[in-house]
Amino acid sequence: MARTPYMAGNWKMHKTVSEARVLASELVSELSGASAKLMIAPPFTALSAVSQVVSDSPIRLGAQNMAPEESGAHTGEVSVAMLADVGVEVVILGHSERRHVYGETDELINRKVKLALAHEMEVILCVGETLEEREGDRAETVVQEQLAAGLDGVGEDQLSLVTIAYEPVWAIGTGRTATPEDADAIHQIIRNRFSTMYSAQAAENMVIQYGGSVKPNNIVGLMAKGNIDGALVGGASLKAETFVPIATYDRT
Numbered sequence: 622m623a624r625t626p627y628m629a630g631n632w633k634m635h636k637t638v639s640e641a642r643v644l645a646s647e648l649v650s651e652l653s654g655a656s657a658k659l660m661i662a663p664p665f666t667a668l669s670a671v672s673q674v675v676s677d678s679p680i681r682l683g684a685q686n687m688a689p690e691e692s693g694a695h696t697g698e699v700s701v702a703m704l705a706d707v708g709v710e711v712v713i714l715g716h717s718e719r720r721h722v723y724g725e726t727d728e729l730i731n732r733k734v735k736l737a738l739a740h741e742m743e744v745i746l747c748v749g750e751t752l753e754e755r756e757g758d759r760a761e762t763v764v765q766e767q768l769a770a771g772l773d774g775v776g777e778d779q780l781s782l783v784t785i786a787y788e789p790v791w792a793i794g795t796g797r798t799a800t801p802e803d804a805d806a807i808h809q810i811i812r813n814r815f816s817t818m819y820s821a822q823a824a825e826n827m828v829i830q831y832g833g834s835v836k837p838n839n840i841v842g843l844m845a846k847g848n849i850d851g852a853l854v855g856g857a858s859l860k861a862e863t864f865v866p867i868a869t870y871d872r873t
């Protein structure tokens with residue numbers, strides 16, 4: 622069965638509530654006929670407002686992070702139940718900014734992944750190597766290790782709730798994109814890894830997004846590759862004029 626393309630926007634720490642409402646409204650009106658699966662992840666403060674805008678639209682609501690605990694004395698954290706309560710269906714976990722700026726380890730990310738899945742929250746698990754790791758010929762190893770550790774204890778029956786985003790750290794927010802060939806090669810390695818960790822069917826079904834300076838002018842080349850099933854978009858998801866052409870790339 623062909624994999625459905627999946628385009629997701631990570632708004633990071635941008636947009637006040639009113640700005641978020643405006644952008645979400647523009648996306649709802651411009652993407653009503655899109656064939657790809659769509660998701661936007663506003664900051665926590667705008668989730669509730671955006672939830673109202675995207676309800677009854679094909680755009681799913683995502684969060685950018687989640688606490689590794691159910692509830693309790695965890696100052697500053699947001700729980701999976703709180704996210705579900707405002708209509709969040711998807712959570713981005715293991716983003717490179719969480720790993721490298723805020724020191725999140727594979728072990729912590731794995732706890733979050735398992736907790737989200739236990740609550741039937743969809744997960745986009747981000748993996749990707751730094752420039753130093755790529756130049757040291759370690760990209761494949763790093764990505765495979767992040768995948769194995771991030772999905773430790775996750776059963777094949779839960780994989781329908783999992784999407785992988787391959788985001789080479791050196792390509793995020795830098796304007797440098799991996800070539801479609803380089804990205805596809807790592808996506809193939811990720812897919813093969815699902816074969817060894819789970820089954821050939823799991824590998825075939827897994828949706829693998831590319832992320833790292835995706836723009837309207839490079840999405841078509843990326844999506845032409847057999848192992849690239851969508852995009853996790855940062856900067857270009859902040860304006861309808863750049864996110865809409867990505868989300869509707871097949872009609873551009």
Ligand code: PEP
Nearest residue numbers: 793794832833834855856
């Ligand atoms: C991201 O943050 O996931 C990302 C890919 O950012 P950008 O598109 O800005 O490189």
